[in-house]
Amino acid sequence: MLGKLFKYEIKDTSRLIPFFYLITAVMAGLSLLSGKLELGWFKATSSVLLLLVGISVFVVTLVVICMRFYKNLYSNEGYLSFTLPLKPHLHLVSKAIVSFGWMLLSVIISMGAIFVALYGLGVDGKMWASALDEIERYGMGKYMYAFIPMICLAILYLMSQIYFSITLANSPKFHNIGAAGASILLFFVTNIVLRIVETILTIIIPFSLFVNISGSVDISLTAHNMVGYLIDNFNNTNPSNMVIGLGGYTFDVIMIFVLFYITGRIMNKKVSLR
Structure with missing residues (x-):
């Protein structure tokens, strides 16, 4: 079936x-x-x-x-x-x-x-080739492949929020609101709340990428968070390294599973057609 x-x-x-x-x-x-x-x-x-x-x-x-x-x-x-x-x-x-x-x-x-x-x-092709050469010169070529899973993650994250919002909008408690209006409202609320939590976790969770940008780019995992980096480099206009928090991405992956799971539960038990 x-x-x-x-x-x-x-x-x-x-x-x-x-x-x-x-x-x-x-x-x-x-x-x-x-x-x-x-x-x-x-x-x-x-x-x-x-x-x-x-x-x-x-x-x-x-x-x-x-x-x-x-x-x-x-x-x-x-x-x-x-x-x-x-x-x-x-x-x-x-x-x-x-x-x-x-x-x-x-x-x-x-x-x-x-x-x-x-x-x-x-x-033209020469400009693209020049840009790729610059990326390779800084040692970033191998990291370009990270865009593929990031795109897949972004698609799944968006779909999970959309399906969750549409399904929740069709539960009995939202019947007084139009299906389209409730879906759009719930999507924006869900997206804003998730973005706020994602940003906070990106900054405070001690799980990050340490990027050394002096000369060739060198990237490694670190157990530091972004708070210390932001404080240390608040007035530094030309930092030689940076820290990119991964806590938000970890949260996104978890929330994809959570939102799809909750959507499935609502579909099984609480959906009421108008």
Whole structure:
């Protein structure tokens, strides 16, 4: 049954998202072609449009997965979805996995579109190569791979908050507020509270990265927190090292599991369709 959920989820979400991928590919092709043909005005115009389309791909994907989650579970379709012979939280599992795949793919396509657009606007390969050479010169090349898990973490963190907010908004205590309004309000409250806690933990928890930026960049783990570093370097405009707290990232990882778990519990026991 879970396999069928994956199949239906992919089928329903693929009705619109790939269409924007196609538009992005066409715009990227026009931008590159106009550059080859040296059509200056058309190259600039197509590159700006490609930049906007690249950003839109991520936004559209996010809207689609939010609307799909709500409509399939908490609108009239929910009466059918929740009568299927499986645990309600399995809907969350299938939607989370499929949505994560779409979000990650959309981020990759958006980044590719932005790079092509910047190329069309005059940021050529030599400038990118020069920037990469500078990164390598400071010994930062191997740390660039950290962006991949950071992007995945950010996507999961955002999805966990969205699904939690939509699900909580459809519990009986929020029936007096519109579903859309309650979901948006709960998302912003949840996000703000989590950001505040994350910032505090980033500063005070003694688990950090020590970054030596004198000469080549050297990064190592340390059991110090950021409080001492901030005090010592309050008036230092050119520090030779810095401390980046990891307590907030640890909190984010924990909260992803917590929010998905709570969302699943609410779906199993406390959801009341309007």
